[in-house]
Amino acid sequence: MKPLLEVRDLSLSYHTPSGETPALSHISFDLMPGEFLAIVGPSGCGKSTLLNVICGLLEPEKGSVLMNGTQVTRGDPRMGYMLQKDHLLEWRSIYKNILLGLEIRRQLTPEKLSSIEQMLRIYGLDKFRSARPSQLSGGMRQRAALIRTLALKPELLLLDEPFSALDYQTRLNVSDDIGRILKKENKPAILVTHDISEAISMADRVLILTKRPAAVADIVPIELSVKNRTPLSSRNAPDFKSYFNQIWKELNDHA
Structure with a gap:
């Protein structure tokens, strides 16, 4: 099966009169059809910047983003974007x-x-x-x-911390709602989040970024031993804590 999305060697810096600020450094990964990918990383590392490059709002200095083999352009109608x-x-x-x-x-x-x-x-x-x-x-x-x-x-949904403004209980319920909706619609998605538990509960894989300039530290496949998995039921899986500890350690190692 061919990837839906191919991100290849993305690098980007912000330029101001006071100098250059590297934001992304040689980021590469694939997204398969129907897959849910979560992106976590230290605060301010460039997670939202990466989403903006993926959907064509920002142009990388190096690298490419291909969707179904063709270059993503600014305002690409194949992508839907949900903000905070x-x-x-x-x-x-x-x-x-x-x-x-x-x-x-x-x-x-x-x-x-x-x-x-x-x-x-x-x-x-x-x-x-x-x-x-x-x-x-x-x-x-x-x-x-x-x-x-x-x-x-849209063929791909980008979610930039869409639950961050909600209280904890509502956040759990809404993330479960939206996770179920996307599964029913068989809609591939990329979620940026600060919440490790949210990433594990919703995603098929979790991509971990380093501190700025963001690079890929690791990509962790999530295979929870729970039947008829939903975001809420995932949190009760026996191996949920092991994934949490693994990702927590990776984040701290690269913070």
Whole structure:
């Protein structure tokens, strides 16, 4: 099976009048179809920068990003990007917020509108379609933001700490919701997170970055001994703690 995404020898530095700041150093990895990859690393090491390069928002000084064998470009429609904040617009209803990306791309087709209706029903937002964002809980807002992203039918989903603004209990429930949704949709994803437990519970593999300039320290395959694995059930797996200790040690070794 060929990789969906091929990241090859990425390097990037930020340039300011005061000098050069190396951010990424010779990063390479593959993402397979249907795979969920989590990226962890020391604070400020360049995790979000790496996502921005992958989706074409930043151009690397060296290296390449290929998706299905072709170069990723700025604003590549094959990728969906969920940020730390949901960025729902208060003056639009939840339904109108979900339509926003399709409106911008002029893709309000019957097929995609039908898909939105189905997701609203499945993910428990149908009764709140006319509500304003401020009337919804943080978890419901994140589900709305996810539907807005999935409505564009991206081939790959990029998640930049999308649960970080939520309280702990909501964070667990929403990460479980979104993990189940992505599995049901068979949607490959790359998640940036500071939370080791979140990375282990959601991902098929965890990529560990070093301190800045970020390089790949290790890639850890996650194979938990739990049936019908979900993000919440993964945390009860007997081998969960071993993965946590392994990744914790790697992070400390490279911090």
